[in-house]
């Protein structure tokens with residue numbers, strides 16, 4: 314099975330509200346897959362369908378090869394989920410909460426206790442195992458939520474906005490934890506309304522807007538799509554100012570060049586196409602000593618801006 318999640322034309326309507334509206338998605342095995350979208354984009358609804366908790370109105374979705382309509386019980390058994398607003402018993406300790414959940418899942422008490430301690434260690438809460446959850450910070454509660462999601466050692470873990478409402482330090486710890494979990498060969502799907510979070514920890518992402526997946530792929534594919542649509546940018550830095558005009562003159566002749574900006578000892582080239590090889594050839598043929606030559610990839614801020622414009626100004630940070 315190449316994809317742990319595969320959806321086609323997936324829809325969920327609530328009356329007139331099209332919460333998910335024809336979503337096509339492919340989540341490759343072993344990835345950290347980000348579902349990005351502003352509030353109301355349909356992330357939670359999509360996750361709820363994938364987790365086998367909500368039936369789609371129409372369309373198809375396979376999770377770990379199981380059909381969300383006919384085999385939701387199999388899916389629920391096999392995945393780990395941190396739903397939006399997951400709550401624990403405040404008066405019970407972290408350990409007892411997890412033991413309780415593990416027993417609900419059918420583990421015997423000893424296994425449940427052993428596994429609960431293991432996952433508490435993974436999420437960095439072992440020393441708080443005996444403390445009541447009511448005394449935990451939001452970040453700690455969320456990490457306990459992730460502990461709960463990995464209790465069964467599932468191959469697919471789905472976390473709905475795991476860092477929402479968490480302070481920056483707590484959020485960083487959660488992101489590190491997600492990366493650690495994924496390094497063990499698991500697939501992790503997270504939803505987020507923070508674009509930079511995708512850049513920080515995801516290998517793949519889908520951009521959702523009004524129930525639709527408007528872009529999907531690996532981060533390389535996504536940045537390439539952005540480049541293909543909005544152009545490439547290169548920067549050349551020289552040692553000797555007098556060489557700038559020579560370089561400029563030759564680069565101007567390359568097909569696709571839109572703009573050349575000279576700034577101090579730097580030349581910035583904007584191009585419609587990928588012309589890195591052509592520029593390299595010009596520099597080689599001119600035999601001019603170059604300090605640096607690189608492509609400037611679009612930053613997440615730029616991608617964000619582009620998506621913001623594409624989506625009619627509705628993407629929130």
Ligand SMILES: Nc1ncnc2c1ncn2[C@@H]1O[C@H](COP(=O)(O)OP(=O)(O)O)[C@@H](O)[C@H]1O
Nearest residue numbers: 327330332350351352353354355356357358359
């Ligand atoms: N149970 C529900 N009943 C009616 N409308 C809903 C329900 N759940 C979600 N919606 C609506 O569906 C849309 C998508 O919501 P949601 O999936 O929660 O988005 P997100 O998680 O991206 O913020 C929103 O307009 C929301 O109000």
Ligand SMILES: [Mg+2]
Nearest residue numbers: 356357397474
């Ligand atoms: Mg949500």
